[in-house]
Amino acid sequence: MKSLDLNYREDELGILRLAVENTREAFVTIDQDHKILFFNRAAEELFGFGRKEVLGENLDVLLGEQCIKGHKEAVRGFLEGEKKNFIHDEREFIITRKDGKTIPVVFSFSVAQLNGRHYFTAIIRDISELKLCHDRVMKSERLAELGQLVTEIAHEIKNPLVLIGGFTRQLKKVVKDEKSLAKLDVILEEVERLEHLLNELKELYLPREVDFSVFDVNTLLEELYLLAIDDCKNRNIKIVFESDADEALVEGDREKIKQVFLNLIKNGVEAIENGGVLRIESRKHDNYVEILVTDNGPGIPEKHQAKLFSPFFTTKKHGTGLGLSISKRIIDQHPGFSISLDTVKGKGTTFKVTMPLDDSVEQ
Numbered sequence: 330m331k332s333l334d335l336n337y338r339e340d341e342l343g344i345l346r347l348a349v350e351n352t353r354e355a356f357v358t359i360d361q362d363h364k365i366l367f368f369n370r371a372a373e374e375l376f377g378f379g380r381k382e383v384l385g386e387n388l389d390v391l392l393g394e395q396c397i398k399g400h401k402e403a404v405r406g407f408l409e410g411e412k413k414n415f416i417h418d419e420r421e422f423i424i425t426r427k428d429g430k431t432i433p434v435v436f437s438f439s440v441a442q443l444n445g446r447h448y449f450t451a452i453i454r455d456i457s458e459l460k461l462c463h464d465r466v467m468k469s470e471r472l473a474e475l476g477q478l479v480t481e482i483a484h485e486i487k488n489p490l491v492l493i494g495g496f497t498r499q500l501k502k503v504v505k506d507e508k509s510l511a512k513l514d515v516i517l518e519e520v521e522r523l524e525h526l527l528n529e530l531k532e533l534y535l536p537r538e539v540d541f542s543v544f545d546v547n548t549l550l551e552e553l554y555l556l557a558i559d560d561c562k563n564r565n566i567k568i569v570f571e572s573d574a575d576e577a578l579v580e581g582d583r584e585k586i587k588q589v590f591l592n593l594i595k596n597g598v599e600a601i602e603n604g605g606v607l608r609i610e611s612r613k614h615d616n617y618v619e620i621l622v623t624d625n626g627p628g629i630p631e632k633h634q635a636k637l638f639s640p641f642f643t644t645k646k647h648g649t650g651l652g653l654s655i656s657k658r659i660i661d662q663h664p665g666f667s668i669s670l671d672t673v674k675g676k677g678t679t680f681k682v683t684m685p686l687d688d689s690v691e692q
């Protein structure tokens with residue numbers, strides 16, 4: 330009976346040892362003099378130290394100065410029987426690995442008393458992923474709150490704007506004095522700018538669902554070209570539209586894609602000095618179509634390129650900086666679509682939108 334008991338205990342210990350060795354939680358055991366006695370595989374991975382480097386050493390090798398001070402005080406408090414001790418707490422810490430990288434972790438402790446001495450085991454879990462996830466949730470909650478706030482503010486501003494615009498237009502009909510008329514024009518321009526801003530903010534924070542249908546992107550581009558001609562003429566800009574096929578059918582949200590090209594054309598026009606050229610080209614390939622919007626403006630400096638698609642990045646006095654970020658979001662909502670740019674200082678910029686052709690129809 331006795332030998333059976335012994336076997337059972339040995340098995341049990343063996344199983345426990347392997348369980349602790351194979352768990353994802355780091356186990357670090359110290360004695361009451363802070364000497365490291367046990368360090369499992371997960372602890373090696375977490376701290377970046379091999380067992381040979383730490384076993385028998387003082388806990389100082391693992392923990393930073395601040396942390397070790399608190400730890401020693403906590404152990405002392407426990408040994409002296411202080412009521413408030415750390416044993417049953419779960420605590421968050423930031424540990425510094427051997428390679429200097431910092432990792433957020435959660436610690437819990439267990440104490441064993443054997444032959445009058447205490448042994449403390451810290452069970453440590455890496456919570457970097459949990460933290461990331463938590464941050465993402467916080468961010469999306471913040472965005473949702475922001476969206477709500479923006480819609481409410483937009484709603485409050487819209488009505489007075491409509492009134493200001495309406496009354497200004499009425500006044501323009503009766504006012505004869507040139508100076509006053511010029512002032513009314515400025516008011517109207519500013520009202521339109523604010524309306525544009527409100528619409529863009531709404532699109533950014535509360536976008537309409539994508540409504541997919543099959544449409545001909547070349548017809549869409551032709552419409553936009555005709556729409557832009559007058560504005561270009563006024564600015565002494567030559568605008569060219571070329572397509573190498575009658576039709577290029579794609580599947581997407583026509584209104585949203587129209588907004589993308591409007592933004593690209595508007596940016597191109599705004600980048601061009603008097604007398605420049607804006608080129609819109611549609612090139613059809615086997616199973617995709619590329620649309621290029623090219624200007625011969627100043628190009629985009631390298632230091633700006635990484636920020637172009639971020640909301641509110643603008644170099645313009647009256648820009649919202651939302652045009653490209655909204656465009657990128659719209660493109661990302663369309664499977665298989667992409668947007669890229671090519672820019673040369675002093676020569677100009679090409680924005681390229683690539684879209685898969687709709688394969689349900691022979692083209």
Ligand SMILES: Nc1ncnc2c1ncn2[C@@H]1O[C@H](COP(=O)(O)OP(=O)(O)OP(=O)(O)O)[C@@H](O)[C@H]1O
Binds near residue numbers: 592597637649654
């Ligand atoms: N074709 C281009 N040539 C040179 N710079 C460009 C071009 N397109 C975009 N940019 C740069 O990218 C910035 C961001 O463009 P985006 O369309 O997002 O905002 P914006 O044009 O400044 O404002 P909004 O679109 O609201 O009028 C611009 O301010 C400009 O500096």
Ligand SMILES: [Mg+2]
Binds near residue numbers: 592652653
């Ligand atoms: Mg723009």
